[in-house]
Amino acid sequence: MSELRFTKDHEWVALDGDVATIGITAYAADQLGDVVFVEVPEVGKTVKAGDGLAVVESVKAASDVYAPVGGEVVAANTELGDSPETVNAVPEAGGWFAKLKVADPAEVAALMDRAAYEDFLQTL
Amino acid sequence: MSMNSVGRPTRPEAVESGYQPGGRGLLQDEPLLFELDGWDKTGVDLADVGDDLAGFDGLGGLVRSGPIGLPGLSEPETVRHYVRLSQKNHAIDLAIYPLGSCTMKHNPRLNEKMARLPGFADIHPLQPQSTVQGALGLMDRLAHWLKTLTGMPAVALTPKAGAHGELCGLLAIRAAHEAKGQGHRKTVLAPTSAHGTNPATAAFCGYTVVEIAQTADGRVDLADLEAKLGDHVAAIMVTNPNTCGLFERDILEISRLTHAAGAYFYCDGANFNAIVGRVRPGDLGVDAMHINLHKTFSTPHGGGGPGAGPVVLSAALAAYAPTPWVVHDDDGFRLQETPEAEAEAAFGRMCAFHGQMGMYVRAYAYMLSHGADGLKQVAEDAVLNANYLKARLSDLMSPAFPDGPCMHEALFDDSWLEGTGVTTLDFAKAMIDEGFHPMTMYFPLVVHGAMLIEPTETEPKQELDRFVEAMRRLATAAKAGEAERFRAAPVMAPLRRLDETLAARKPRLRWAPVAAEAQAAE
Numbered sequence: 001m002s003e004l005r006f007t008k009d010h011e012w013v014a015l016d017g018d019v020a021t022i023g024i025t026a027y028a029a030d031q032l033g034d035v036v037f038v039e040v041p042e043v044g045k046t047v048k049a050g051d052g053l054a055v056v057e058s059v060k061a062a063s064d065v066y067a068p069v070g071g072e073v074v075a076a077n078t079e080l081g082d083s084p085e086t087v088n089a090v091p092e093a094g095g096w097f098a099k100l101k102v103a104d105p106a107e108v109a110a111l112m113d114r115a116a117y118e119d120f121l122q123t124l
Numbered sequence: 125m126s127m128n129s130v131g132r133p134t135r136p137e138a139v140e141s142g143y144q145p146g147g148r149g150l151l152q153d154e155p156l157l158f159e160l161d162g163w164d165k166t167g168v169d170l171a172d173v174g175d176d177l178a179g180f181d182g183l184g185g186l187v188r189s190g191p192i193g194l195p196g197l198s199e200p201e202t203v204r205h206y207v208r209l210s211q212k213n214h215a216i217d218l219a220i221y222p223l224g225s226c227t228m229k230h231n232p233r234l235n236e237k238m239a240r241l242p243g244f245a246d247i248h249p250l251q252p253q254s255t256v257q258g259a260l261g262l263m264d265r266l267a268h269w270l271k272t273l274t275g276m277p278a279v280a281l282t283p284k285a286g287a288h289g290e291l292c293g294l295l296a297i298r299a300a301h302e303a304k305g306q307g308h309r310k311t312v313l314a315p316t317s318a319h320g321t322n323p324a325t326a327a328f329c330g331y332t333v334v335e336i337a338q339t340a341d342g343r344v345d346l347a348d349l350e351a352k353l354g355d356h357v358a359a360i361m362v363t364n365p366n367t368c369g370l371f372e373r374d375i376l377e378i379s380r381l382t383h384a385a386g387a388y389f390y391c392d393g394a395n396f397n398a399i400v401g402r403v404r405p406g407d408l409g410v411d412a413m414h415i416n417l418h419k420t421f422s423t424p425h426g427g428g429g430p431g432a433g434p435v436v437l438s439a440a441l442a443a444y445a446p447t448p449w450v451v452h453d454d455d456g457f458r459l460q461e462t463p464e465a466e467a468e469a470a471f472g473r474m475c476a477f478h479g480q481m482g483m484y485v486r487a488y489a490y491m492l493s494h495g496a497d498g499l500k501q502v503a504e505d506a507v508l509n510a511n512y513l514k515a516r517l518s519d520l521m522s523p524a525f526p527d528g529p530c531m532h533e534a535l536f537d538d539s540w541l542e543g544t545g546v547t548t549l550d551f552a553k554a555m556i557d558e559g560f561h562p563m564t565m566y567f568p569l570v571v572h573g574a575m576l577i578e579p580t581e582t583e584p585k586q587e588l589d590r591f592v593e594a595m596r597r598l599a600t601a602a603k604a605g606e607a608e609r610f611r612a613a614p615v616m617a618p619l620r621r622l623d624e625t626l627a628a629r630k631p632r633l634r635w636a637p638v639a640a641e642a643q644a645a646e
Contacts, residue, residue, distance in 0.1 A: 036628035059624050060566040062320075084629065 006117035029091040032058035040076035069107040071100035224564035224576025227419035235486035249477035260457035275406025278442035282479035289414025289433030290325040309358035353385035363392035369533035379409025398532035401500030421487035432483035505581035538573025545607035548573040556614035
């Protein structure tokens, strides 16, 4: 699996072949506070980059998680339904939301790498 | 530990913190009604039906087969239960209730007296209209005031709250687009700072919601709005003053751009109390706006509701107003209930009857007791009070938008708490120990750790000063490294800090009999 790529909306993407695993960053999970509810997409759904992919709700706020790249949902982390705290515990691993079969892997390469994302966080 | 002269603790943090079953002070530990002892008695004498119902089958097999399981309580036990619960509650009748965006202001007792007049309180919506001419006349005059204050030609009185009003406005907009062959417009634009009900309403009406960016000074980003407008946009939903407590100073340009793109301008009127009597939304190009009678016009709010959210409509949307409305002709007042010739475009009804009559009476009483000049002063005092709080707290706390005055609410971010170990949530909880209801927290979402304070115009300066002193005391303590005290807060509340995360993750929504639980465990 490739190294993680990041968006300005604080999603991360890990590309394995043409399948992208998507979640929210540790920064986002920390900002949200305790996650209490996660809605993941249905397998088979097709999304464009920027479409709403999932919903994450914490004690502070409810937020959309946007698809960083376009593609078809091939897997969803339904375990988050019973254990939303996983998003806080391991946001950039077990707390993944969905896997997309991406239409254009180049879209992933165009996202920020970790160094660029950390620079971006400094600007917030 | 702070002690008074007889050795008693005088400050919250000095109080023994453990939860004490049985109660503290004069506040009793309050179980659920179902957990009170005494299932063997009853406050009402009902004849024992005995075997009279044996073999009765008149209910289609729905005759109850066992006891209903209601607790047996005498009248004094029941009264005490509810009065004790009410003592644990906070209310605008007890102290300032500074929830930003909620406008928790005093409910004048004159309103209540008027609403209890038998001619208003004891009537039924199915009564012949000739017998309720006074009530219909009041609705007609309330409609006149709302139209006059907003500069709009039509009003739908029936929506039952702000969000219901949004639904009414968007249904009218959708009907208008469809009538013009513009049904392909499927997008609604709303700023990032919008009330959550705006995108929710738009989505409920089948629209896709696209966010409009915000400028650094907390207003709609005109360039972003212009870029996102187009032939696919049905409406924009903008709150003015917005949820940051700021007047959208480009409102005329927002409305011009929106109309030029063929879209309608829905204004969320939740904050109308800041501009009533001074600005007419109709002059700003608004096409539809709800007015929360329970905010601007002082009818009861929160648990004391019910709310009422009439919607004023522009000439472009007036034909689509929902039925019913009051018509005044030679025979007096009557309700136009069914779409006759003049109402063919109407999209239907928003509720079964005619809306919240009791709220109409209260709002109208408020209007008449203030008059047009008094309502103008309501807006001015609401803005003055908020700016007073902002001015007196800005040296210790960080205003989210320090430049220029705010409107009716003062918004702070949490940058002033950086490094203290105290969060917005902790700070809000500590306010409870000081005897104040916390402000709105973490909203609007666009401001980090937001604290949104709305004092309303009904707080006297003395109460504002008391509030400011408590806030300053807490802010100083937070900066002095007393984070532990904040994390423990509230220690004076009956159940101290509640586990909000657990409550959200694993809510217990139904009471289960203890005995049944025990049996199930066996």
